[in-house]
Amino acid sequence: MSLLSVQDLRTYFHTRNGIYRAVDGVSFELNAGETLGIVGESGSGKSVTCYSLMGLIPSPPGRIESGKAMFDGVDLLNCTPKQARSIRGKRINMIFQDPMTSLNPYMRISDQLIEPLMIHEDITKADALKQALEMLDAVGINDASSRIHYYPHEFSGGMRQRVMIAMALITKPELLIADEPTTALDVTVQAQILELIKKMQKEIGMGVIFITHDLGVVSGLCDRVQVMYGGRIVETADTRSLFYEPKHPYTRALQKSIPSMQPKGTELYTIEGLPPDLSKPLPGCSFAPRCEFANEGCTSDRKPELQDVNETHRQSCLRVQSGEL
């Protein structure tokens, strides 16, 4: 039984400049104890996918047009406020991409950390504080006992990010959604946080959705990876296959852009062209205008769908599917 099952999620933004199809038909599953990586172009809908699950799409202009997201028998996209409250913030937690806007600048770190415990658990303030301190220690904040009373602006960027991580882990969630949780951390602290997540996964069987741009982190942490482009999943595979046998031209281009794989001093490989205009969906494959392999067939009316490469690997390039690539 999967922990989370998302089917045909579509989240659109209705703005005065048109309808932005930020997420346009996304389906995936996650098992307990599993780590799913989501990578992909900036603006491809990774965060919006997760916000939709968390019920955080600003409405208007945002609207979930269709889809289901089943978590323990409850559809997260269509549940009562009471059901939502008992799940979100306790059983499902999210680490946000932008620590400064998701921390309250006027509240001490201590109060923000214990808030979820005070709401969801029958616990005294002293005990909650004790747990908060332990969690801050676990994410590697030194002098936790004096710094816990600081305000967010008194912390460095990476420290704020670690506070966010502590806040998300403190309720021991069954599902953790981490939106670029380690971008502001140096490699040694990052390694420490990834170890902490792995440890909690073993202890409580937590499932993790991990959004990141760092393909190095993906390769070390994730069991499976899915690649997004223009609001859709274009490729999904177990981590090894994705790195060693990428099929979709976008995935391959992404891999070619990693700086450490290119000689110093040369211009880095980049994907030509601009990201797709989500308000004007193109016929056919949305990557086609930038794809070096595209031909007429790619821009015909047929929308590419994910198809099996093998049991653990699916991708949506039409030319790969027809065996031409």
Add this chain to the structure above:
Amino acid sequence: MPETILELQNLKTHFPIYKGVLLRREIGKVKAVDGVSLKIKQGEVLGLVGESGCGKSTLARTVMQLVHTTEGTVELEGRNLTTSSPSEMLEIRRDLQMIFQDPYASLNPRSTVFATLAEPLLVHKVCTKKEVHARVGELMETVGLAPRFMQKYPHEFSGGQRQRIAIARALALRPKVVLADEPVSALDVSIQAQILNLLAELVKKMGLSLIFIAHDLSVVKHISDRVAVMYLGKIVELGTAEQVIENPVHPYTKALVSAIPTANPDEERDRQRIVLPGDPPSPINPPSGCSFHPRCPHATDQCSITVPVLETFAEREVSCIRKAEI
């Protein structure tokens, strides 16, 4: 020989810390930046790396004079910023720009992209009102944003798109020195590559000097001429990018380099990291002697007594009293 454009001398920034919720009393200081001296040449890229909380952002904000300098001087083309008046600073800002770590916090949520980018151009009279639309469009294209987004507000963009707006704003006035605080950490690798190429091109064509703060050492190595490694408010190693990242001498740099994740699942599984024992030290009560000694695999008794200084060694500068032995 290109000239030195920016020079920091023994720069220190200390923040007082308080204890108690009701009766806040000062109990000590966070020595966020504690005696940094650096010279940046025209057209040079200096990478700045180091543990989270070691003072990189504070160093950049001190150079920009956004926080109070405790001690030391910052000179830009011979002008001392620490003693400049606010009106002089306004003029200097044109030559000295910063890209902030947190683009969410640094963009005005009530301004469209157009307003955000047009403002500096008009304030500093870089172009006329008529030209400004075209200039903003150009700027947006330079950072890989479609000009059709001009009338959008920051919240309508994804994280990476917002970061590019912040980069475009910093470049609008064609500054001489840019302090970039993790400018590409929030971007996907392809756009990251675009921005890195763009910065490299500006350095080459316009002789821009760049202080580039980042955690991703492969990115730092790619773009930097020299790299400075900071630990607890001080520089512990400084040299060319190749020397420092491929052949580190300081034990902290060695640990840092060994932790770089690679985009290779098999290597990741079998890799040997130098795991640093213990927690990062407290900047409030820094350890005696070398502040890295409690976590250093090579530390001796002497390391807890002698404060190391930066000295030339193996074609670089490094502050470790055991550098020749390890």
